[in-house]
Amino acid sequence: MIAVRAPATSANLGSGFDVFGVALDRPADVVRVEEADRTTIEVTGVGSHYIPEDPDKNTVGAVADALDAPAHIRIDKGVRPASGLGSSAASAAAAALALNELYDRGLSRQELVPVAGEGEAVVSGEAHVDNVAPALLGGFTIASEAGVTAVDASIPLVACLPEIAVSTRDARRVVPTETDIGDLVRTVGCAATLTAGMCRNDPRLVGEGMYDTVVTPARAELITGYEAVREAALAAGATGVTVSGAGPAVLAACYGADRRAVASAMVDAFADAGVDARAYQTAIGGGATVL
Structure with a gap:
């Protein structure tokens, strides 16, 4: 039996839609796998009653298929489904690393990223890796057609999760399909600022780089109270605030001393x-670990 802990993640970070992601040091999922003739799934933990145990409808079933690694898979959820904190990605990343170890497939973590991405396709309809990449690699990640780049970073964060459910599919439907050149230029500038902030471990630059006028406003409409929450966080010392992933979680960058406020x-x-x-009250953390 192999057990793996994989962290919650936050994707997009405002200006980096479908590109940026960070691993959070809490919460996390724990996935345990044992060899079997066919894949079976058992789910416990937060929100487990919403998660299908049918391998054809669960992210880890797709991962097991991609690795040709049938197993009995037990998922202990610490990351609530439909939270915007990479719940499905945490399970997929943990399963990919665990099954790779169990069957001695010999794949690197970088090579496991697209495998775990196949699991994400089950819930979002497309194999996005902006959440599974940080879940596997840790730190701040940049996903592009050239591959995934991971950067060690240490930025204090607050992830606030309301008792609201926003499905990934609904959140993708509201994303604008067009934008003007002015918004494009602003978004590129913010993304570059955020990246520099991550490389320098500078919460001020990271917060400034979270600003986005294209995707975030559309998704914020799905979150009751978002603007008031954003303003309250900034008044309390946050350097930047945005929707975490598809939402409804709201992510704030800040200095460590300001996290509680x-x-x-x-x-x-x-x-x-x-x-x-x-x-x-969290921070950028490491990737999945074998327990």
């Missing part, structure tokens, strides 16, 4: 909007 402000702002929420 930012977390409290975000939870209170959601409460004022009539929405229960919890906040994770």
Whole structure:
């Protein structure tokens, strides 16, 4: 039996739609795999009653197929489904690493990224790797046609998760299909600023680089109280705020000393909007680990 812990992740980071991602040091999924003649899945933990155990409908089933590695797979969910914190990616990344070890496939973590991406296609309809890449590699990741680049970074973050469900498919439907050149230039500038901030471990630059006028405003409409939460976080010391992945989680970059105040402000702002929420005082962390 092989057990792997894989972290929650946040993708897009505002200006890096379908490109940027970060691993969070909490929460996380734990996946255990054992050899079997056919793949079976058992799911426990937060939101487990929403997750299908049919291998054809679960991210880890697609990963097992891609690796030709049938197994009995037990998923202990620490990352809530439909959260915007890479719940499906955490399970897919953990399964990919665990099955690679169990069957001695000999693939590197970089080579496992597209394998885990096949699992993401089950929930989003497309094999995106912006969440599975940081879940496997850790740190800040940049996914492009040239491959995935991982950068070690240490930025304090707050991820505030409201009791709202936003499906990945719904969040993708609202993304604009066109933009003007001015918005494109602003987005490229912000993405470059954010990347520089990650390389320098500078929360101020990272926060400035989270600004986005194309995708984030459309997705923010799906999150009750988003603008009030954003303003409250900034007033409490956040350097930047954006929708985490597809949402509804809201991600704030900040200095370490400000995390508690930012977390409290975000939870209170959601409460004022009539929405229960919890906040994770977290940071950019490492990738999946074999336990």
